[in-house]
Amino acid sequence: MKKEEHILIIGAGLCGSLLALRLAQRGYQVSLIEKRPDLRSTDIAAGRSINLAFSDRGIKAMNLVGLKGKAKDLCIPMQGRMIHNLGQDEFLSRYSGLESEYINSISRTDLNALLLDEAEKMSNVSIQFNQSCTDVDLQKAHATFEDYNTKETQTIKADIIFGADGAGSIVRKSMLEDHLFLFSFSQEYLTHGYKELTIPPGENGSFRIEKNALHIWPRGENMVIALPNLDGSFTVTLFLSYKEGEYNFKNLTTPEKVQEYFDKAYPSAAAHMPTLTEDFFNNPTGALGTVKCSPWNSFGKVMLMGDAAHAIVPFYGQGMNASFEDVVVLDEMIEKYEEDWNTTFLEYQKKRKIDTDAIADLAIDNFHEMKEHTAAPIFQQKRKLETAFEQEFPKEYASKYRLVTFQEEIGYAEALEKGRAQDKAILNLLAQNKIDAQLSLQEKLVLVNQETQEILNEDAVLKVK
Amino acid sequence: MKKEEHILIIGAGLCGSLLALRLAQRGYQVSLIEKRPDLRSTDIAAGRSINLAFSDRGIKAMNLVGLKGKAKDLCIPMQGRMIHNLGQDEFLSRYSGLESEYINSISRTDLNALLLDEAEKMSNVSIQFNQSCTDVDLQKAHATFEDYNTKETQTIKADIIFGADGAGSIVRKSMLEDHLFLFSFSQEYLTHGYKELTIPPGENGSFRIEKNALHIWPRGENMVIALPNLDGSFTVTLFLSYKEGEYNFKNLTTPEKVQEYFDKAYPSAAAHMPTLTEDFFNNPTGALGTVKCSPWNSFGKVMLMGDAAHAIVPFYGQGMNASFEDVVVLDEMIEKYEEDWNTTFLEYQKKRKIDTDAIADLAIDNFHEMKEHTAAPIFQQKRKLETAFEQEFPKEYASKYRLVTFQEEIGYAEALEKGRAQDKAILNLLAQNKIDAQLSLQEKLVLVNQETQEILNEDAVLKVK
Numbered sequence: 001m002k003k004e005e006h007i008l009i010i011g012a013g014l015c016g017s018l019l020a021l022r023l024a025q026r027g028y029q030v031s032l033i034e035k036r037p038d039l040r041s042t043d044i045a046a047g048r049s050i051n052l053a054f055s056d057r058g059i060k061a062m063n064l065v066g067l068k069g070k071a072k073d074l075c076i077p078m079q080g081r082m083i084h085n086l087g088q089d090e091f092l093s094r095y096s097g098l099e100s101e102y103i104n105s106i107s108r109t110d111l112n113a114l115l116l117d118e119a120e121k122m123s124n125v126s127i128q129f130n131q132s133c134t135d136v137d138l139q140k141a142h143a144t145f146e147d148y149n150t151k152e153t154q155t156i157k158a159d160i161i162f163g164a165d166g167a168g169s170i171v172r173k174s175m176l177e178d179h180l181f182l183f184s185f186s187q188e189y190l191t192h193g194y195k196e197l198t199i200p201p202g203e204n205g206s207f208r209i210e211k212n213a214l215h216i217w218p219r220g221e222n223m224v225i226a227l228p229n230l231d232g233s234f235t236v237t238l239f240l241s242y243k244e245g246e247y248n249f250k251n252l253t254t255p256e257k258v259q260e261y262f263d264k265a266y267p268s269a270a271a272h273m274p275t276l277t278e279d280f281f282n283n284p285t286g287a288l289g290t291v292k293c294s295p296w297n298s299f300g301k302v303m304l305m306g307d308a309a310h311a312i313v314p315f316y317g318q319g320m321n322a323s324f325e326d327v328v329v330l331d332e333m334i335e336k337y338e339e340d341w342n343t344t345f346l347e348y349q350k351k352r353k354i355d356t357d358a359i360a361d362l363a364i365d366n367f368h369e370m371k372e373h374t375a376a377p378i379f380q381q382k383r384k385l386e387t388a389f390e391q392e393f394p395k396e397y398a399s400k401y402r403l404v405t406f407q408e409e410i411g412y413a414e415a416l417e418k419g420r421a422q423d424k425a426i427l428n429l430l431a432q433n434k435i436d437a438q439l440s441l442q443e444k445l446v447l448v449n450q451e452t453q454e455i456l457n458e459d460a461v462l463k464v465k
Numbered sequence: 466m467k468k469e470e471h472i473l474i475i476g477a478g479l480c481g482s483l484l485a486l487r488l489a490q491r492g493y494q495v496s497l498i499e500k501r502p503d504l505r506s507t508d509i510a511a512g513r514s515i516n517l518a519f520s521d522r523g524i525k526a527m528n529l530v531g532l533k534g535k536a537k538d539l540c541i542p543m544q545g546r547m548i549h550n551l552g553q554d555e556f557l558s559r560y561s562g563l564e565s566e567y568i569n570s571i572s573r574t575d576l577n578a579l580l581l582d583e584a585e586k587m588s589n590v591s592i593q594f595n596q597s598c599t600d601v602d603l604q605k606a607h608a609t610f611e612d613y614n615t616k617e618t619q620t621i622k623a624d625i626i627f628g629a630d631g632a633g634s635i636v637r638k639s640m641l642e643d644h645l646f647l648f649s650f651s652q653e654y655l656t657h658g659y660k661e662l663t664i665p666p667g668e669n670g671s672f673r674i675e676k677n678a679l680h681i682w683p684r685g686e687n688m689v690i691a692l693p694n695l696d697g698s699f700t701v702t703l704f705l706s707y708k709e710g711e712y713n714f715k716n717l718t719t720p721e722k723v724q725e726y727f728d729k730a731y732p733s734a735a736a737h738m739p740t741l742t743e744d745f746f747n748n749p750t751g752a753l754g755t756v757k758c759s760p761w762n763s764f765g766k767v768m769l770m771g772d773a774a775h776a777i778v779p780f781y782g783q784g785m786n787a788s789f790e791d792v793v794v795l796d797e798m799i800e801k802y803e804e805d806w807n808t809t810f811l812e813y814q815k816k817r818k819i820d821t822d823a824i825a826d827l828a829i830d831n832f833h834e835m836k837e838h839t840a841a842p843i844f845q846q847k848r849k850l851e852t853a854f855e856q857e858f859p860k861e862y863a864s865k866y867r868l869v870t871f872q873e874e875i876g877y878a879e880a881l882e883k884g885r886a887q888d889k890a891i892l893n894l895l896a897q898n899k900i901d902a903q904l905s906l907q908e909k910l911v912l913v914n915q916e917t918q919e920i921l922n923e924d925a926v927l928k929v930k
């Protein structure tokens with residue numbers, strides 16, 4: 001029986017752990033190897049509870065492996081963006097017109113631990129930590145690892161290797177350096193970096209600001225956001241230009257200057273951040289990069305998954321959801337093509353790559369939308385209209401955000417195409433004052449849908465052969 | 466005097482030779498170092514006269530260094546695309562409505578030799594061949610070279626280094642591997658490769674097919690093109706999928722199969738290609754890649770130019786023209802910022818990168834246009850209308866091709882934005898039968914310009930802040 005094939009998964013982060021569990025459920029022999037120590041028994045993340053936005057595409061994957069309920073227990077619902085404009089009252093901009101549609105804040109560590117616990121329960125999964133991958137033989141599907149503590153090396157021979165080793169993937173690097181096939185590759189950095197900070201819990205674990213929202217302080221070129229944690233704290237992230245503008249990572253070199261910047265630009269956040277300057281200088285400055293590449297598999301034996309194949313910037317809250325959806329789509333292809341791995345990989349990429357390319361581009365769009373547009377009147381008008389459409393006509397209308405986040409039955413590429421056309425249609429109609437206040441909501445919807453269809457038709461003509 | 470600065474240029478191809486000449490004319494001390502032997506005294510290119518499309522942006526650069534006249538002597542004018550559809554008579558699709566606007570076929574070797582000859586005449590230029598760059602110290606501006614014959618190494622210390630070492634740049638590689646700054650990088654391959662073939666001269670150096678045209682045999686997924694050489698021959702290039710379709714590089718493994726494919730798909734070319742199958746198996750299969758990166762300079766001391774900074778696919782005939790235009794734009798910045806190299810480099814990239822990104826994208830558009838659209842009726846209708854506009858209203862209308870190729874006073878980015886909007890406008894008007902045959906040419910132009918402006922306005926709304 002082919003299920004005796006030995007599958008090696010490099011990387012026991014969110015994607016690798018989920019994949020290990022799913023392939024084990026399908027009956028394969030799985031080795032899961034991780035560079036870092038076991039996050040369940042170490043204190044790496046102590047004092048820093050890093051959280052993620054978890055939504056329908058990710059939930060679908062957790063449902064596939066039977067863990068939807070346990071994941072939900074770790075979630076804090078976020079109903080919308082709480083927008084803090086300077087000198088104004090904050091207001092909530094809902095993610096959807098429907099109360100039942102919201103995203104969740106979840107701890108990366110808790111979710112990863114849940115997946116590792118479940119994978120470990122399977123008799124056909126073995127897990128090793130502290131093993132750093134140093135070399136991959138793509139044609140033979142062998143990989144070599146060095147033990148962090150003993151410095152001893154081991155070579156693992158597998159039938160199939162999955163590289164789920166993240167944005168800085170060593171498996172991908174070995175593909176880039178192999179000259180036996182043409183490997184398209186891109187890494188693109190934004191002009192901004194990020195810094196994680198914190199709002200601690202209030203008295204008795206209470207939340208100092210609204211619990212059920214993703215908070216944004218948009219300031220044009222830069223912004224601060226905050227997501228809630230179960231303990232009452234918020235993980236705060238500053239997105240700031242490396243060297244442009246009055247304040248930037250290059251010139252924020254003293255506690256006084258950092259405090260001055262926050263007091264001036266983000267006073268309503270700074271008021272809740274007693275450890276602001278300590279956090280600022282203790283925590284590293286992270287880069288924001290997008291990675292795309294192709295082909296994802298080499299020789300039908302080694303395959304990239306998750307961030308290793310498509311790292312994206314965090315602004316759509318879809319990084320982990322997209323990686324989880326990878327596992328769902330791969331699982332469909334395994335079902336369809338049985339154990340012909342080469343065909344499985346080719347068909348998977350054929351279906352999947354247009355979608356991961358699309359979410360990468362959407363995430364960059366959202367960087368600009370969040371820091372600039374959320375504060376602009378015309379975008380607020382647009383959001384208001386879309387929310388009304390979704391409330392009154394939930395089946396007839398879905399905004400770009402809703403298509404991407406809550407309609408997991410369509411791919412990201414379709415969501416991008418339709419969502420961008422809608423955005424353009426509404427903004428044009430608003431800019432030209434064509435949405436008359438006299439019109440009923442239904443008449444406005446008809447107008448928007450007509451304009452959207454025209455834009456889609458006009459774009460299609462360029463594709464005529 | 467700062468002109469005593471020592472400038473090292475790595476790569477004595479077209480871009481490096483032109484840059485060396487220009488910087489020497491400005492008074493700098495220039496060392497020009499090339500990996501290959503001197504192309505003026507070796508026979509590398511014997512039997513393969515590789516030619517390039519040379520047009521207004523490139524001519525402007527040759528004019529800057531005083532070599533426009535000498536370059537023109539090497540040129541064969543090409544008035545348009547000679548389109549060879551299967552089973553039909555060929556027809557000429559002009560590049561412009563104006564007779565005075567045409568592109569040229571020029572020998573890469575002859576043009577490079579001209580530049581080397583002129584650079585060598587300058588007392589402040591030294592040239593070395595057969596020196597392969599093995600290492601670049603970006604912070605110190607030192608570079609190490611190995612001599613091809615003696616295997617001896619030398620390290621050259623410069624004040625400023627230019628990497629003009631082509632699409633596979635070693636200088637760029639050293640930037641990618643440096644972890645002291647974030648380097649955005651992409652290499653993207655097309656699904657197609659290319660193979661150079663030949664149509665030999667006819668009797669007494671005559672041309673077997675029309676001399677003053679760029680010939681295209683468009684076949685949907687694949688195509689053949691041919692450009693004339695001064696000796697009466699044509700350099701023929703087959704662009705073919707690596708593995709898709711009935712015939713591809715993977716399955717064309719015997720002379721019989723190659724002959725069969727050409728007889729079937731390109732009979733009017735094959736009739737003039739007595740050495741087709743020999744050429745096919747003697748010449749290498751080339752890959753078609755696009756390279757983009759940023760920043761182009763590191764530490765204000767090392768700077769990428771030409772293909773090293775932005776390699777593009779050949780379908781717009783702009784690769785060499787874009788590299789030459791680099792030198793013109795850099796020269797303007799040197800003039801403006803005197804000898805502050807860091808500012809010169811930053812301002813150069815700020816102005817230049819949007820344009821080189823644009824020509825990279827335009828070149829990929831043209832791949833599809835050449836192999837598919839040149840044969841499609843709606844695109845022929847569009848071309849006919851545009852040619853009529855340009856003939857009657859040369860100041861009021863310029864097609865995308867004309868904007869890119871003959872209007873060197875505007876950048877590629879502006880040409881792309883305006884050209885794409887015009888294409889979309891005309892195709893939409895044609896598809897919707899809105900261009901009534903009853904209308905005068907001027908009325909048609911008004912209609913096209915209105916539709917174009919609407920498209921540009923609608924696109925602009927998404928950029929509102």
